[in-house]
Amino acid sequence: MLLINLVWLVPLFPLVGFLINGLGRNVLPKGVIGFIGSLSILLSFIVSIGIFTELNASDIKSFYIPLFDWIHTAAVKVPFAFQIDPLSSIMLLIVTGIGFLIHVYSIGYMKLDNGFGKYFSYLNLFIFFMLLLILGSNYVVMFIGWEGVGLCSYLLIGFWFTNPSFATAAKKAFVMNRIGDLGFLIAIFIIFATFGSVEFGDVFMQAAKMESGNTTLLWITMLLFVGAIGKSAQIPLFTWLPDAMAGPTPVSALIHAATMVTGGVYMIIRSNILFTLSPVTLHLVAVIGIITAILAAAIAVSQTDIKKVLAYSTVSQLGYMFLGLGVGAYTGALFHVITHAFFKALLFLCAGSVIHAMSNEQDMRKMGGLKKKLPITFVTMMAGTLAISGIPPFSGFFSKDEILAHAYEQSPLLWVIGVITALLTSFYMFRMLYLTFYKGFRGTQEQEHHLHESPATMTIPLVILAILAVFGGLIGIPEVFGGHHWLAGFLAPIFEHPGLVIVAETPMNHSTELILMAVSVGGAIIAALYAYSRYVKGSHIPAVDGSSRDLLSKLSYNKFYVDEVYEFIIGRPLNALSSFFYKIIDKGAIDGFVNGLGKATSEGSKVLRLLQSGNVGFYIFMMITGIVALLVYGFYNI
Amino acid sequence: METVSQSIQGIPLNHYILLSAIIFTIGVIGVLIRRNAIIIFMSVELMLNAVNLLLTAFSVYWGDASGQVFVFFIMALAAAEVAIGLAILTMIYRNTNSTDINILNRLKW
Numbered sequence: 190m191l192l193i194n195l196v197w198l199v200p201l202f203p204l205v206g207f208l209i210n211g212l213g214r215n216v217l218p219k220g221v222i223g224f225i226g227s228l229s230i231l232l233s234f235i236v237s238i239g240i241f242t243e244l245n246a247s248d249i250k251s252f253y254i255p256l257f258d259w260i261h262t263a264a265v266k267v268p269f270a271f272q273i274d275p276l277s278s279i280m281l282l283i284v285t286g287i288g289f290l291i292h293v294y295s296i297g298y299m300k301l302d303n304g305f306g307k308y309f310s311y312l313n314l315f316i317f318f319m320l321l322l323i324l325g326s327n328y329v330v331m332f333i334g335w336e337g338v339g340l341c342s343y344l345l346i347g348f349w350f351t352n353p354s355f356a357t358a359a360k361k362a363f364v365m366n367r368i369g370d371l372g373f374l375i376a377i378f379i380i381f382a383t384f385g386s387v388e389f390g391d392v393f394m395q396a397a398k399m400e401s402g403n404t405t406l407l408w409i410t411m412l413l414f415v416g417a418i419g420k421s422a423q424i425p426l427f428t429w430l431p432d433a434m435a436g437p438t439p440v441s442a443l444i445h446a447a448t449m450v451t452g453g454v455y456m457i458i459r460s461n462i463l464f465t466l467s468p469v470t471l472h473l474v475a476v477i478g479i480i481t482a483i484l485a486a487a488i489a490v491s492q493t494d495i496k497k498v499l500a501y502s503t504v505s506q507l508g509y510m511f512l513g514l515g516v517g518a519y520t521g522a523l524f525h526v527i528t529h530a531f532f533k534a535l536l537f538l539c540a541g542s543v544i545h546a547m548s549n550e551q552d553m554r555k556m557g558g559l560k561k562k563l564p565i566t567f568v569t570m571m572a573g574t575l576a577i578s579g580i581p582p583f584s585g586f587f588s589k590d591e592i593l594a595h596a597y598e599q600s601p602l603l604w605v606i607g608v609i610t611a612l613l614t615s616f617y618m619f620r621m622l623y624l625t626f627y628k629g630f631r632g633t634q635e636q637e638h639h640l641h642e643s644p645a646t647m648t649i650p651l652v653i654l655a656i657l658a659v660f661g662g663l664i665g666i667p668e669v670f671g672g673h674h675w676l677a678g679f680l681a682p683i684f685e686h687p688g689l690v691i692v693a694e695t696p697m698n699h700s701t702e703l704i705l706m707a708v709s710v711g712g713a714i715i716a717a718l719y720a721y722s723r724y725v726k727g728s729h730i731p732a733v734d735g736s737s738r739d740l741l742s743k744l745s746y747n748k749f750y751v752d753e754v755y756e757f758i759i760g761r762p763l764n765a766l767s768s769f770f771y772k773i774i775d776k777g778a779i780d781g782f783v784n785g786l787g788k789a790t791s792e793g794s795k796v797l798r799l800l801q802s803g804n805v806g807f808y809i810f811m812m813i814t815g816i817v818a819l820l821v822y823g824f825y826n827i
Numbered sequence: 828m829e830t831v832s833q834s835i836q837g838i839p840l841n842h843y844i845l846l847s848a849i850i851f852t853i854g855v856i857g858v859l860i861r862r863n864a865i866i867i868f869m870s871v872e873l874m875l876n877a878v879n880l881l882l883t884a885f886s887v888y889w890g891d892a893s894g895q896v897f898v899f900f901i902m903a904l905a906a907a908e909v910a911i912g913l914a915i916l917t918m919i920y921r922n923t924n925s926t927d928i929n930i931l932n933r934l935k936w
Contacts (some may be wrong), residue, residue, distance in 0.1 A: 803935030
């Protein structure tokens with residue numbers, strides 16, 4: 190258990206990398222910064238692999254590694270401790286592994302940027318906080334990580350902060366996350382008030398003895414879910430994620446697709462017992478998840494910005510994960526987190542490679558025909574697209590169909606909407622692929638001249654991720670294909686609580702499962718073919734901005750006017766209220782009072798100073814009058 | 828033989844009070860209506876001594892010496908005050924060639 194006891198090394202390396210790169214950002218050459226930044230994550234990754242293998246070989250599946258007493262008073266005890274169990278060890282591998290690939294990719298992608306050192310220090314800091322979020326053995330340490338990744342997300346979305354709209358996007362992400370964070374924070378308070386501890390072990394042990402449907406648990410889970418909604422961009426707090434695409438593309442891949450946004454899913458899986466004992470919340474989670482999934486997919490089908498398509502796709506896939514959580518398929522949700530991390534990081538990095546080749550052009554209407562010029566990017570992106578569309582045997586197929594099968598058990602309606610979302614997913618992903626890589630080039634001469642495949646630092650991560658995206662599903666082959674679902678077996682210990690074992694797997698009729706899979710796969714293939722006939726055969730190019738559209742496409746193109754609705758029901762009243770408080774209360778009442786006080790004193794003094802005439806006799810007279818007055822007063826009052 | 832306190836007590840207390848009141852009033856009026864700084868000083872001294880007289884008389888009638896101790900304090904204080912006051916007056920006279928307080932009206936708004 191050597192490495193498990195050295196788990197503090199995992200977050201330490203990125204922290205050291207952050208300090209070196211942060212302090213030396215203007216001094217160190219770019220090569221050194223990129224090397225240190227990537228090396229620190231690679232070291233963490235190696236330790237994580239060691240931890241994973243040790244845990245896999247060990248009989249004990251949960252390790253508690255206290256580092257130091259952080260808060261220690263009579264009433265509150267919060268140790269700074271880490272927890273290693275199957276869930277955190279898998280998340281460690283994802284975060285450090287994909288994090289490392291994206292660091293390497295960034296060396297090529299950010300090569301010409303002036304903020305190279307700053308970028309790498311932020312990225313290392315992000316990994317550090319993400320690792321705290323994953324490793325923390327109590328809600329408070331988790332909350333540190335939770336807030337920290339939010340901060341890094343803000344810093345990296347606004348990385349090019351001289352562009353005001355990017356800075357606004359960063360602010361929007363931060364504010365929306367704060368709303369969720371408040372829910373999480375209140376949930377922690379209630380957890381502490383109820384269980385007298387914030388340690389996962391203590392809380393879950395006591396919770397296992399509570400009745401299902403307990404009101405306190407309902408409140409706790411609802412508020413935790415609010416936190417998850419904010420972090421994982423679900424309705425109604427999802428609008429920050431598409432705007433977060435203002436950041437550099439590798440950041441979108443790492444933070445806003447693969448790791449941070451799955452924090453909400455991780456937190457709910459971690460608290461699985463609380464949620465299982467609160468069925469009302471679980472239903473809400475499923476409903477919110479499925480609505481988010483289909484709404485975001487419907488928006489993605491008409492977006493023209495390559496990163497916006499992927500952003501809405503991320504929101505939609507996160508919706509799938511929440512659907513999985515909501516129907517009790519925690520393993521399925523984590524499975525989808527893993528496969529999604531592979532293929533969505535891959536797709537974003539491919540998009541980054543395309544944008545890089547296109548001299549920072551993100552509009553797909555100006556791309557096309559890149560297949561020949563960017564062969565590696567094309568092949569890897571094809572792999573990612575097949576994976577996300579759920580075409581067997583690529584990874585997305587297994588995880589998505591596991592979730593859909595559980596959704597079907599819960600309610601066929603959820604399954605139907607899920608399949609429609611899958612069709613939309615397949616359609617918009619192939620639409621993106623065709624618009625980008627097929628037919629002729631639609632950009633300017635200059636851009637065409639400049640087209641080139643990205644350097645090796647960028648293509649090697651693409652290839653590795655593509656392999657993972659293709660074969661990642663093999664860790665969870667369902668029984669229907671003769672597999673034994675390794676992931677479910679590995680994760681089982683985190684669902685075993687004293688006196689209560691959570692089992693999501695109710696044995697399902699294999700023929701039903703096959704039919705369900707056939708329907709969703711068939712639908713996805715038809716959607717892909719339809720996209721082919723429309724965008725390759727039909728040479729359809731999305732309409733320019735401002736052209737007339739029918740109602741549905743207008744709704745989709747304008748993102749269902751969610752931002753506008755928020756602006757109308759929250760932004761405007763808040764602005765009106767603020768300007769009322771500013772103009773009437775602040776300017777009028779408060780400033781009026783303060784200034785009035787000053788003015789009254791100054792005007793009064795102008796009159797009173799005339800008494801100071803310089804005439805000594807008058808002074809003496811006033812003095813004596815005063816003394817007499819005092820005497821009279823004293824005489825009549827005492 | 829008659830002691831000092833007995834001889835003081837030979838005169839009724841009311842007489843002392845009246846006398847002191849008259850001297851004090853003279854002092855106050857002097858301060859108020861005279862313009863010569865030296866006269867004002869003297870008036871102030873009159874007031875102080877009226878109080879001294881009263882303190883002594885009360886002290887004797889009360890049979891407690893502390894009133895007379897206070898008189899010594901007041902005397903010491905008055906001496907100090909006169910020392911400073913006269914020094915100021917000398918400077919005023921050097922600068923204005925007069926002891927009229929109404930000339931000193933420049934310190935105002």
